[in-house]
Amino acid sequence: MKKTMLTAALAVSVFCATVEMTEAGVPPVEFQVSLNNAESEFFTVEVKGTAYERGFQHGAALRKVIRPTLNRFKYDMIEHFLTSLGTDKTYQDYKTYFYSQTGLFQTAMRHAPELVAEIRGIADGASLAFEDVFIYNLNFDETFWVLEAMTGIDPMLAMEKSQQGLAPSGHCSHGSVWGEGKVSIGYTLDWTRHFEGSQALIKHVKEDGTVLLMTTYAGTLIGHGINATQGYTFTPHSKFQLAHDVQHGLAQIFIYRKLLEAGSVDQAVQYLQQVKPAAGLAYALSDKNGTRTFEVSANQVAEFKTDGNWMAVANVARANNDLSASYQAEFNLQGKSIEIDKLPQGYWAFNQDSVQRFALLEANIAKQTPAQMGPQQWQALFSQKPLNKPVDSDMATSNLWHVVEIDEHYIDYHVSAGNPGNLPLEPYRFMYNPKP
Template sequence: MKSFLLILSFAVFNAFLASATTGGDSRKEVVLDTAYSSLPVLHLNGTPYENGFQHGKIMRSRIAELVGLWKRDIEEKYGIPADRFIATFLDSTNYIPSIKRWTPDLLEEIRGISAGSGIDFNTIFAFQLVDEIWTNARLISIPHHCTSIGVNNSKRDGSPNYIAQNIDITPFYHGFEVLLDIVDTETGARKLVTTFAGYIGANGVNRHIGITENTLADLKSSLDGLPVCCVARGVLEKESFEEAVDFIRGVKHASGQNYIVGSDSSVISLECASDLVTEYWPDSTKEYTFHANKPLTNSSYHPAFLSYLKALYGSIPESVSFSDERLEAIKAVALNSRHISLEVITDALSKRPICNANTFVSTIMEFGKGYSELRISPGKPDSTEYILFRIKK
């Protein structure tokens, strides 16, 4: 097993202090932790807008660079100027009402990132819509092939539970990894959010629960649902496993997605289309689950996928069976391990094809009695050590 770097106590240490006026007379202190050359950590403790502003201001140059790469990628893929694509995409969709309904604080955080980075709101807002652009603009051939696993060891033998994920995304995002360490000053609640510069979050953990996400582009999407980044961050605002699951089941999803949610007592895998949420379990024990990027139980398919099936088979089959090499690899790990331990998970995430050229970060979340932990490898885990962060309850 890899040796893990440093358990962090979240005290202020080896850090550069930065503070900025974020509106009115409000002034918030924030820490940019530069202890890890490959993983900037932003310690944020303001209002949602202030947190976004600090994120945008401190990472301003990195955000500008990444947004530039993102725009160039759009132009290469779609053959039109990026600003025209952004305007057309936003005119054709209507996500903001859903964000205001279910996660209004996140809209303020996005506004803050825009103000802090100096990049117009529409561009920063569209920058959050990674899955929505892939799915609803049907740009589904680019690499976004994440692999996840969830293990309910507490049900089997009382040992810690785990959820874990390799996030695979387009290579131009690589090198822009950021960890957000956000504290609510009123409640003391803390969440750790894995992300890249200028984005509100890909996955993460709080003191009670954690979440991973895998794109399911073959499932039905909506033009006015809640974007994936807001679903993930919305879950991290919940104080219990049950609240998190109810939230995922209760929102209208903008994009097809699999979410694995874990706590110290439970794990669940949910496949979400815009109009249907189903559970996925490999067997009746419900002691473990895993996922890649194809729906395994949910059959509410995207119209474009139904058209593809009809063209392929001449008619739409009653059932469709999916598999790929990453799913088979993680399935083999789960089925062939008598005990799915931290060592087993770490080893699996570090081997091909689960670890591949598109792997952006690898995350392992552990849930024990009295703590949650996040292990994050900011890069490919076969060559980049994990850094360990702990939240005490």
């Protein structure tokens, strides 16, 4: 009897130590949300431990979807682009060039070794070659700039000029409004059709207890996410017009994770001020106090601001004048002082889709409050074209979309593995622990 009572007492003691309350009735962040693969439209995984261990758990759990998606990336995406640009090169040529003629791997090893270890874990867990999984993780904008280095052609500018759909155009859109200690955000992360069907929702519990909840494509580090412990989020946006550097810059997927792991919006902003990226992007960082947006190129950081408590972001640079060499040549700007508000009309014409999306967002949110822009309102707005671009026979855009609401106590993450209005948003709520 004494042994039974002692065992029960120890069990209660261990349980209480594990779920020690942060506030009355609220367990630590790690235990507030559990993912359910059977009920979610995402492939869901919960991972815990060191960077390598979390990667291995991810790779092992999703190996059956990572393998075919990696093959689509190699042969349907990379080789299609190479053919579209007039070459007879193969994925193997791309891989050889990537490792021998760019500094993307070496830069990642210097500035994000723990994330390289996580990718190695994914590869080992999925029983795939690390070299291929690393390249696969850099499937976003850096792909185009490696292709540009290989061929001498800027694929995105060529597509914008020809309008023949030889490469996917950027379609990520962000809108946010804030006030009185609350922010509400709508966002679509759009990428190529090759990743359709691999959308994953991954909960990370780091060694220090920090909880990250992220949407991504199976086998990759991150697409978007929230820091559920510190209560903030970010959204990334391609800026194909900005200067890029695949020799010395850090690939964007590592920057995504560094921002989410920085600990706060202020610390994330500090990181953006000192990082040298491989690709030009805008990053919108949001907590309960609002959204700050920075356009970051290879050589410069510029903050973009609106005239009120709202933010809209599309894929054309509006604040950073550090344009790429191909854009400077296209508009005869080499060696000249570049002023964004005095760029030729052709600059905006090439990026008309982004101009239209920005205008639609501004018209619908500039005078709204967070209370007026909940998940239903964001879905109604983002279901409109050109914000909404579902995959079809002509459009190769694969979607992840999200609504994030943050107030003084809670961060709510509403996510969908489809385009707005297609699959329902799945809600996840955390009471976060802001630092004093």
